[in-house]
Amino acid sequence: MNEREKAVKMADKQLIEGYESQGEFFDEVFDGGKPRDGYGGVLGYFSSISPEAFKAHNEYGKVSFFNQGITFAVYSDSGRGVERIFPFDLFPRLIDKEEWEKVDAGVRQRNRAINAFLYDIYHDRKILKEGLVPEDLVDSSAYYVKEMIGLEPPGGVYVHIAGTDLIRHSDGEIYVLEDNVRSPSGVSYVLSNRVAMKRTFSKLFFEYEVAPVHDYGQQLLATMKSVAPKGVHDPVCVVLTPGSYNSAYFEHSFLARIMGVELVEGRDLFVEKEFVYMKTIDGPKRVDVIYRRIDDDFLDPECFNPESMLGVSGVMAAYREGNVTLVNAPGTGVADDKAVYIYLPEMIRYYLGEEPILNNVPTWRCGIEEERNHVLANLDTLVVKPVDESGGYGLFIGTKAEPGEKEAVTKRILENPRKYIAQPIMSLSVHPTYIEEEQRFEPRHLDLRTFSLTGDDREYVLKGGLTRVALKRGSLVVNSSQGGGSKDTWVVE
């Protein structure tokens, strides 16, 4: 062993050695202590870097994100918001091309089914009449927007931008955890992470064929233009933000920048004779397509929350007249309701006549006798959820049940079976992640949010997406507001 090899061995010891895959979870990088296909190159490269050098790379990344203002705001007592960077992990997550092709096709399929479902529930309501999806599930949804009934969105598209959250269970299979079809965020981090990764470990990119992500801006703009109001040939597109104090402001300005369009606030826009205009230094200028990053509720005080200062008075009327296109359409939230999610496989079969490509988390509905019996017989290994509550309320987790809880949940299910569903306890896969305090890699749970676009006769799925990682040991919470970080995600040949 020469000196260099010794050094490599030493470095290897400190950064990776001691790394233990946790048997109960799927490890993305190691399979029984051996690297999985594709990861050899990354591991080899990292083992040539000393822990000190790696630490320095990590610090460089943090400073560079901070200086670029790639931050989100967390409000503090002092009144001035504290800015945090979204922690970025330098160990990339790899997805091989074959697996990606399945994800890509599955995401497109879900988007098509969701758009068909939204068209249906705002028009003929066939799927409800045929009893495949319970009618009151839709009508009672807080996200069902009556103003959308009968409206014809350009190209029949409601959801132009979707964020589909995927996890890998301990069985090694990918499952869809949820479809975010209102205002999914995070794509700016995908693009910024890639830039940071290329700057930090440029050499590593020579060893892999990594699918690029930088075309997202042009694809988004093309998607917006494809759904412009009829007769508008060179549409004016804008991004509508709640303002610079919004926690996702960096992303809003980033998107406007990469598309080369104006970033507007509600106060920059006004509606006259059912057309939307922005206030410019040369007077009013017509706006045709609005990618709005404000919730339905704040979009138009005339239609929704009358107290809203963020929206634009009259914009819904302009939309209904077909004079402006809203991206995403209002009322899409009904399709990302947890209870509606269960029916996605049915929707795919009903509208597309296809079998679902991506797995839904298997769900048993207690309203159906056969399924209820299965649930009651297997409570120890299931999660029971009320269909109409969110945020983890009313959850029963079989493996963590206190004495007496099982009996209580059985009673509740039998009293009102329609109110409950049950799912297996899903586990998120783990991936080596650099832990600053330990100065080495440790396994941490992660998921993947894909970003996809649907326009009039066009579809696009960003290759890769945002891998979110829970930085706290054992935690399954990957959200940035609760100690989550992210990784660059490589779709590789």
Next chain:
Amino acid sequence: MLSRIANNLFWMGRYLKRSEAMARFTEVQYYAALDAPLTHTKKQALNSIRAMTGQNNRLYGSHPSMFDEAVLFEAVLEESNPLSLLSSVASTRENARSARDILPEELWEAINRYFHYLRTFPAGKLKNRDAYEMLREVCRRALEIRAIIETRMLRDETWLFAKMGIHLEEAIQATRIARTKVEDINRIPEEMQGTPVENYQWTTLLKSIGDIRIVAGHGQSVRRRKEILDFALLRGDFPGSVRANMDRVHDLANLLARREAGGESALAFLAGKLAARLAYTLPKEIIGEPLPEFLARLEGELYAIGNALEERYLG
């Protein structure tokens, strides 16, 4: 361009220049005060920092002893003081942040670093060499930002509004500094006027807006008064003067006006009128009239130009 964004760019320029001017003035004033002739001059220098930054009335009660470090902290780092240097830098950055999607990345990043540099500067280091180096560093960073604006930006509306803010603010700052100094001089006992005590004040004026060497060897005292006012207010070839900046504002207003039918605007008219008047004023004419009134009137005219801009483009 959105009117709101034009407004952000204009104020980004103004706060950028204001912060640079404040850092320069504070540095010159504070360090000159340390070996100023006579104790009362020293105290006056500290008062002058407060007057220049517009806080002489505002916070006087909270620092009755006026010891020097407290003055420096209040003028430079006090977050709750809307007139502090830190507040100006924060406003530069907030305005840039609102327009960051249209700014060159390196410009935004330089402004962001500018803010974080000052914000994280430890209050405990606000003395001796560290304070001096910090104020110099603020000036260097402000100049870096201006260099990016000059060399890396397309000459479009983004550049136009930012530059308009910078030059209008520079004209206003030069006027304000001159006014503060004239007030300082008027407070000097009559028997000392025309002595090194007065000369000291003129020197700090010049240092605050430019470089002492520009007029080195141009004589002393009373002659110096005329020459220095000429430099600060009237010289077209000195980029820190009110006139040179008004020439720039006039050019920029014309560029803006040319974009529209008729090619004229009230803004261009007002800016042109003031620029021309300054160009055809002799130093002896200013000396001939009461200076505080002259400077107050000039300041008013500069504000009117800002108002004309806001009315036409930023509303």
